[in-house]
Amino acid sequence: DAKTTQPPSMDCAEGRAANLPCNHSTISGNEYVYWYRQIHSQGPQYIIHGLKNNETNEMASLIITEDRKSSTLILPHATLRDTAVYYCIVRVGPSGGYQKVTFGTGTKLQVIP
């Protein structure tokens, strides 16, 4: 699976958009971009994933550059509950009936009142 690079930490004012970048310059054509987050003392939570096109759901938007070498997770109106570590993961689809998900170090997002 492709290696990802994320800033170790970011701050965002409450109510503003949080834009979390991820670099995955070695991504292959069949690899997806996934985002998970982990709020303190909880298990990781899936947020969104995409292959080529931009994606949006009730939690966030995922913007993938045309060359697919980087992506941005956007939380449109950050709240204090969005304070968490955000993990960007790049991987191929399932193989053998499972997905081998490897976490990098992630970005610690602090939402400030």
Next chain:
Amino acid sequence: DTEVTQTPKHLVMGMTNKKSLKCEQHMGHRAMYWYKQKAKKPPELMFVYSYEKLSINESVPSRFSPECPNSSLLNLHLHALQPEDSALYLCASSQGQSNSPLHFGNGTRLTVT
């Protein structure tokens, strides 16, 4: 609340004890995972079961013994652990043959004394 239930939430055990961690899901998922997470580090994959068969063992010491009695249950048997094995142990499940994400429980906080 998560759809993956882990028990117990906290466990303290001595180095000579034998204990088990339990994980249960009723989403019909056929892949189940154990991760270990040390403080301020990302989760690390330990084991993957697919259709109740062990598919991945990430060179985990034999003092950790996984078991998948059926498609809804996953156990992790612990014996002769060391203090450095103290960590948060996370269970996850996924549908397997799709790009659907992993669903995590909130973990068991294990302390080895």
